[in-house]
Amino acid sequence: xxxxxxxxxxxxxxxxxxxxxxxxxxxxxxxxxxxxxxxxxxxxxxxxxxxxxxxxxxxxxxxxxxxxxxxxxxxxxxxxxxxxxxxxxxxxxxxxxxxxxxxxxxxxxxxxxxxxxxxxxxxxxxxxxxxxxxxxxxxxxxxxxxxxxxxxxxxxxxxxxxxxxxxxxxxxxxxxxxxxxxxxxxxxxxxxxxxxxxxxxxxxxxxxxxxxxxxxxxxxxxxxxxxxxxxxxxxxxxxxxxxxxxxxxxxxxxxxxxxxxxxxxxxxxxxxxxxxxxxxxxxxxxxxxxxxxxxxxxxxxxxxxxxxxxxxxxxxxxxxxxxxxxxxxxxxx
Numbered sequence: 302x303x304x305x306x307x308x309x310x311x312x313x314x315x316x317x318x319x320x321x322x323x324x325x326x327x328x329x330x331x332x333x334x335x336x337x338x339x340x341x342x343x344x345x346x347x348x349x350x351x352x353x354x355x356x357x358x359x360x361x362x363x364x365x366x367x368x369x370x371x372x373x374x375x376x377x378x379x380x381x382x383x384x385x386x387x388x389x390x391x392x393x394x395x396x397x398x399x400x401x402x403x404x405x406x407x408x409x410x411x412x413x414x415x416x417x418x419x420x421x422x423x424x425x426x427x428x429x430x431x432x433x434x435x436x437x438x439x440x441x442x443x444x445x446x447x448x449x450x451x452x453x454x455x456x457x458x459x460x461x462x463x464x465x466x467x468x469x470x471x472x473x474x475x476x477x478x479x480x481x482x483x484x485x486x487x488x489x490x491x492x493x494x495x496x497x498x499x500x501x502x503x504x505x506x507x508x509x510x511x512x513x514x515x516x517x518x519x520x521x522x523x524x525x526x527x528x529x530x531x532x533x534x535x536x537x538x539x540x541x542x543x544x545x546x547x548x549x550x551x552x553x554x555x556x557x558x559x560x561x562x563x564x565x566x567x568x569x570x571x572x573x574x575x576x577x578x579x580x581x582x583x584x585x586x587x588x589x590x591x592x593x594x595x596x597x598x599x600x601x602x603x604x605x606x607x608x609x610x611x612x613x614x615x616x617x618x619x620x621x622x623x624x625x626x627x628x629x630x631x632x633x634x
Contacts, residue, residue: 311412355432406475416443456559482506498565523549
């Protein structure tokens with residue numbers, strides 16, 4: 302994988318070419334001061350001071366008495382330094398204007414990644430943002446964002462840079478009605494579409510069994526007519542969403558291999574397979590879902606010790622899976 306292949310997958314690079322068939326997006330170049338804030342180089346994590354009075358936790362209760370109790374008086378011997386919250390007034394006002402023009406809510410993305418892994422920390426439990434404070438909270442808590450900021454070129458064979466010269470914040474119009482079963486990852490090798498699979502692999506969607514052949518045709522047609530002629534790399538992946546009326550929307554591009562998840566494939570089989578036809582994979586039964594505990598909080602935060610609520614939940618889940626396996630046709634044969 303080369304640096305230029307990684308660079309082509311930045312949203313500010315591909316979105317202008319596929320704007321007409323993607324989610325409406327407004328892109329802002331980030332000031333270096335905000336980039337350093339996201340990298341955590343300026344001290345402990347505090348939310349930016351908002352010039353508009355917006356707060357990622359608007360309902361939190363502040364008790365002045367309790368705050369006074371925690372205050373450290375001069376000469377107490379505490380050597381910790383105070384880190385006043387940073388402020389990014391110009392960026393905040395630009396972001397506010399963009400959010401309003403996109404309907405009042407967005408989901409954010411840096412050059413390559415959205416902070417999906419940090420949804421647990423938001424007040425809504427998802428990526429819906431209405432202010433710069435919401436966005437900063439998600440980006441600072443996200444390992445995916447850290448990868449963009451610090452490690453994106455690590456797997457490149459011709460690595461000459463440690464990071465891109467500029468970082469961008471893409472604000473994508475919030476889509477509350479998106480159906481996860483209609484999002485797919487597609488794999489392109491030597492400019493040929495070799496694989497398609499559902500993006501959400503921890504759930505069985507019966508509707509995909511009925512629509513699989515039709516979906517394959519729709520995605521192949523869009524690849525041949527729109528994506529292949531306009532995306533310069535030979536090897537890459539792209540994510541799409543199929544709407545209820547059969548339109549295919551481009552969601553994202555990612556490099557081939559490296560940090561991109563192959564989902565229902567492995568990179569070995571994608572690299573070694575023949576070029577005859579497209580292999581379309583879906584989760585075809587409840588017993589075939591890929592392991593994944595979807596809790597909206599980091600696994601380390603869960604109490605799974607014997608007797609805990611999660612321990613009982615997992616026991617019930619195992620029992621239900623065993624029951625379904627025994628009742629399925631041919632079980633025990």
